[in-house]
Amino acid sequence: MTASVYERIAEAVKTALTGQVSGISLVERDREDLVARDEGDSINITTDAANTKPFGEAVDDNELTIDVHINVRGDPFETRADAYAKQVHGLVTGRNYAGDGLKLARMPRLVQQDWTGEAGDETPGTRTMKYAFRFLTLAADISAQP
Numbered sequence: 001m002t003a004s005v006y007e008r009i010a011e012a013v014k015t016a017l018t019g020q021v022s023g024i025s026l027v028e029r030d031r032e033d034l035v036a037r038d039e040g041d042s043i044n045i046t047t048d049a050a051n052t053k054p055f056g057e058a059v060d061d062n063e064l065t066i067d068v069h070i071n072v073r074g075d076p077f078e079t080r081a082d083a084y085a086k087q088v089h090g091l092v093t094g095r096n097y098a099g100d101g102l103k104l105a106r107m108p109r110l111v112q113q114d115w116t117g118e119a120g121d122e123t124p125g126t127r128t129m130k131y132a133f134r135f136l137t138l139a140a141d142i143s144a145q146p
Helices: 005-017 077-094
Strands: 026-029 042-054 059-072 109-116 125-138
Touching: 005 026, 005 042, 005 059, 005 077, 005 125, 059 077, 077 109, 077 125
Parallel strands: 026 042
Antiparallel strands: 042 059, 059 125, 109 125
8 A cells, every 4th residue: 555645745755864864863754652771863754734735626735844853962052952953954955855756836845944952961951843744635536646
């Protein structure tokens, strides 16, 4: 069975980042557990929200937000996270999603960023980059595109 377009986009983002961000050894999807103190800097990719509206009789216009959480240790964590963020941005926006069998209406757009610092107990700080993906699906099948 073919995965939904939403799932395929999230996996394509993971594939784009895995092994490609210098200094990041772990790229995961939908990790719920806290990052352990002995783990290095990492990235966690999650789906955030999706909005759908009719585009035509049998086609829907969708916008999916994917969150890329960059978890880093060090003071200031923002400086370390920024070096990763520049790499992440180029990889997410520059990927050939058509090569993944996806038809996007436009390149992904960075629509929001958040920074969450943590206490000085080696708990990582997080920079979250939110990307909006715009695409069409068939109204009766979220795994198919016109």
